[in-house]
Amino acid sequence: MSLINQLKPSSQLVKTSLSSHSWLGIVIGALMYVICLSGTLVVFFEEFERWEQPLVEEYLDYEIENIQSSILQVQSKVDVVPKTIYAVLPTVAVPRIHVATDEEEWFVNKDGSLAESPHVPWTEMLKELHIYLHLPSTLGIIIVACFGAFLVGLIITGLLAHPKIFKDAFKLRIGGSAHLEQADIHNRLGVWGTPFYFIIGLTGAYIGLVGIMGYSISASDVDKSLDDVIAAVYGADPVVLTKNDNTIELEPAFEYLAAQHPAATPIYIAYQNPGKDNQYFEVAATLPERLIYSEIYRFNIDGSFINHQQLSDGAAGRQLAYSVYRLHFGHFGGFGVKVLYGLLGLALSVISVTGINIWLTKRKRTTPINHIWTGIVWGMPTALMVALFCSFIIKDGLPIIFWASLIICIVFCLIIKKHTLSRLILMTTSAFLAISVIVVYYLIHQGGEVTAVAHGINLMILLVGLITLYRQRIQFNRL
Amino acid sequence: MAIKEILLWLAALMTSGLGVACLYLSWKGLSAVSKRITRIVALVFLYLSFYIFKELVGWEFALVFVAIIPVLFAWVLTFANRQIKNNKKITNKVPAIDNKTGWLTRVKDIWRFIVAIPLALIISVLLCTVLAFYLPMGEINRVILATFLLPILWGGLCSWVLADGQFKRSGLTLLILGMASFTTLYLM
Numbered sequence: 212m213s214l215i216n217q218l219k220p221s222s223q224l225v226k227t228s229l230s231s232h233s234w235l236g237i238v239i240g241a242l243m244y245v246i247c248l249s250g251t252l253v254v255f256f257e258e259f260e261r262w263e264q265p266l267v268e269e270y271l272d273y274e275i276e277n278i279q280s281s282i283l284q285v286q287s288k289v290d291v292v293p294k295t296i297y298a299v300l301p302t303v304a305v306p307r308i309h310v311a312t313d314e315e316e317w318f319v320n321k322d323g324s325l326a327e328s329p330h331v332p333w334t335e336m337l338k339e340l341h342i343y344l345h346l347p348s349t350l351g352i353i354i355v356a357c358f359g360a361f362l363v364g365l366i367i368t369g370l371l372a373h374p375k376i377f378k379d380a381f382k383l384r385i386g387g388s389a390h391l392e393q394a395d396i397h398n399r400l401g402v403w404g405t406p407f408y409f410i411i412g413l414t415g416a417y418i419g420l421v422g423i424m425g426y427s428i429s430a431s432d433v434d435k436s437l438d439d440v441i442a443a444v445y446g447a448d449p450v451v452l453t454k455n456d457n458t459i460e461l462e463p464a465f466e467y468l469a470a471q472h473p474a475a476t477p478i479y480i481a482y483q484n485p486g487k488d489n490q491y492f493e494v495a496a497t498l499p500e501r502l503i504y505s506e507i508y509r510f511n512i513d514g515s516f517i518n519h520q521q522l523s524d525g526a527a528g529r530q531l532a533y534s535v536y537r538l539h540f541g542h543f544g545g546f547g548v549k550v551l552y553g554l555l556g557l558a559l560s561v562i563s564v565t566g567i568n569i570w571l572t573k574r575k576r577t578t579p580i581n582h583i584w585t586g587i588v589w590g591m592p593t594a595l596m597v598a599l600f601c602s603f604i605i606k607d608g609l610p611i612i613f614w615a616s617l618i619i620c621i622v623f624c625l626i627i628k629k630h631t632l633s634r635l636i637l638m639t640t641s642a643f644l645a646i647s648v649i650v651v652y653y654l655i656h657q658g659g660e661v662t663a664v665a666h667g668i669n670l671m672i673l674l675v676g677l678i679t680l681y682r683q684r685i686q687f688n689r690l
Numbered sequence: 691m692a693i694k695e696i697l698l699w700l701a702a703l704m705t706s707g708l709g710v711a712c713l714y715l716s717w718k719g720l721s722a723v724s725k726r727i728t729r730i731v732a733l734v735f736l737y738l739s740f741y742i743f744k745e746l747v748g749w750e751f752a753l754v755f756v757a758i759i760p761v762l763f764a765w766v767l768t769f770a771n772r773q774i775k776n777n778k779k780i781t782n783k784v785p786a787i788d789n790k791t792g793w794l795t796r797v798k799d800i801w802r803f804i805v806a807i808p809l810a811l812i813i814s815v816l817l818c819t820v821l822a823f824y825l826p827m828g829e830i831n832r833v834i835l836a837t838f839l840l841p842i843l844w845g846g847l848c849s850w851v852l853a854d855g856q857f858k859r860s861g862l863t864l865l866i867l868g869m870a871s872f873t874t875l876y877l878m
Contacts, residue, residue: 224853231852238803356841357811364845368853380717381768387775403764406757416841424837427819431875444833500748528834534750544751551758558765 228371235368236566239361241587242344244563246358248591249341250411251556254541254549256334257304258664263331263602265656265665267318269306277323279461281310282482284325289315296482303545333602336609337595345610349422356419362412369401376402390572397565400558407555408562414539421532444532446520448483449509451491459485463514464494471516474499475506491517498523502534502543564588582624582633589637590620596644603651631686639683645676695746702742703759709735710763718771736760798857805861806851813864814844816871823878 236243252259261269278298285296293312298319301308308319309329318326336345343351370376380402383395401408425444429437442448459482468475475496484490490512495505507520522533537543541552571581594616598609605612624633649669653661712732715721721728736756743752822836851860 227853228849231849234802234852235806235848238807360811360841360844361848362845363841364848367845368849377717381714381764381771383768383772385772385774399768400765403761403768404758407761410754410757412845413838413841417838420840421837423815424818424822424833424840427815428822428833431819431823431878440833443829500750502750502754526828526830526834528828528831531838532834538754544747544755551762555758555761 228368232368240567247560253341254552259334260331262668265661266659280323281319298480352419359412359416393565393568414535460514464510586621586624593641642676642679706739707763810847813868
């Protein structure tokens with residue numbers, strides 16, 4: 212008997228796994244789709260931020276003294292001395308410098324002067340949708356993390372429920388039975404993408420559930436607080452004894468890094484406890500060939516080296532924990548990896564949709580659930596486009612506009628009660644909104660030097676809009 | 691980017707594509723040699739792809755690339771292999787076979803939900819907290835491994851509860867596991 216035959220699950224296991232897979236999928240399908248589709252777009256959040264504010268000065272080369280000056284300007288500008296002042300340095304993905312406290316933020320001009328504050332309402336709305344589902348942050352991140360764990364569960368049951376995994380490896384039947392078509396799309400996209408979905412589910416769950424584990428461990432050990440657990444995992448703050456003046460000296464620190472760690476590329480500076488006895492600063496830097504978000508080098512206020520946080524060479528667990536962010540968001544290896552993540556994320560969204568579609572075709576009766584599902588699937592792009600259009604007009608409240616639009620789309624589908632017609636109207640609306648967004652965008656920014664990235668995104672939006680219109684025209688002719 | 695680097699990228703992508711293509715040929719039965727040999731050749735190509743990626747970007751990125759890049763080639767081949775059945779005119783008609791659920795099924799579904807989702811989560815957190823103290827390794831590694839195990843354990847327990855027809859048995863097993871974990875933590 213071949214190994215494959217030996218590994219084949221029993222028919223009873225297949226049946227129960229399929230039942231478990233369907234049950235879990237149906238319960239979480241709608242929100243999973245919202246999280247996956249928003250996550251697919253969030254991969255490109257840096258590009259969207261540049262698109263929303265296209266006139267901010269962009270540059271990759273900078274003078275250390277200008278960064279230092281911008282940090283001091285922030286210190287003098289704020290009423291209450293913040294716990295930390297950040298200076299985020301330019302990268303190829305975002306060639307802009309911005310300085311920030313926990314509450315306020317400004318871009319920095321090339322000469323070191325402070326420019327306008329970031330204003331990216333749609334991208335913020337999108338990020339908050341993916342990370343928190345627009346719920347209060349602690350609750351939201353835990354709920355979204357739970358979906359990461361469910362995804363892991365769905366992968367396990369999905370694989371067990373698929374006895375012909377090798378036999379059907381490249382099989383795709385289109386146009387015949389709706390159930391077979393949906394099942395083939397679901398299985399082919401699902402099986403081949405399993406490693407990616409597992410990475411995304413596991414890292415997403417980790418990001419949200421690490422807090423719960425921290426609380427649980429600190430609650431079980433009377434000698435440990437939550438801060439102790441976090442310090443043990445990510446490294447404790449250094450003990451510093453420095454003279455108490457406000458002059459931060461970045462130059463010696465950057466010289467030290469260039470000499471001792473020439474491969475390290477600084478990405479941000481965090482000035483901790485400014486003006487206090489225990490003030491110091493950290494320089495976070497990416498390292499080549501490493502998935503960790505960064506190594507953090509700590510310096511006294513005069514620029515003398517204290518230590519590094521051992522994120523790159525400490526315990527394997529710490530390195531692993533600090534690698535999940537790049538792995539989850541696809542922020543490594545340049546724009547090509549983002550595109551790859553975008554495609555795989557889109558596939559996961561399609562899997563969420565086809566999973567529910569399989570169940571709906573199996574039910575063999577039409578109830579309001581069918582129309583609600585049509586409203587969610589095709590209403591989501593429409594609601595995102597409505598929110599994007601409104602971001603030109605209003606400053607706050609985009610999450611409300613997004614959810615209100617989605618609810619309106621669902622109600623609309625419930626009234627129309629025809630799947631094909633509802634989809635056609637919703638997608639045509641999305642396409643027209645996409646084209647309108649570009650027109651309004653250029654009207655607003657006429658006269659300014661819009662960046663190439665912004666033009667690129669506009670071109671993508673235009674293409675998506677036109678292709679959608681063309682596809683809907685075909686659907687219309689079939690009606 | 692140096693020419694050598696560009697060539698290496700192309701070689702990595704090509705070997706990755708060839709690996710998937712060999713799998714496809716074996717699956718289709720189009721290979722000139724036996725299926726087993728074709729599959730071995732496929733694995734060799736995929737390993738070569740990993741090796742070239744490792745030379746280019748280090749083993750951490752290489753592992754990720756080799757896990758996700760072949761997916762695109764596989765999808766392209768799947769799409770190329772699609773069978774198009776007669777394209778029927780789209781209708782809104784759905785065969786009307788009744789499949790209604792009674793109140794007893796709904797109660798069972800609610801019980802299923804409670805056991806599979808919140809209860810399994812609580813038990814998983816307790817179990818992983820025990821692991822965070824007792825796994826045979828350093829403190830940081832223990833905590834991180836236990837945290838990574840949490841979603842896997844929860845996903846696994848959740849799936850098992852849903853797959854097991856006897857909800858009393860699965861519920862009871864979870865409760866016993868939870869009690870044992872809680873007692874271990876209490877006595878610690």
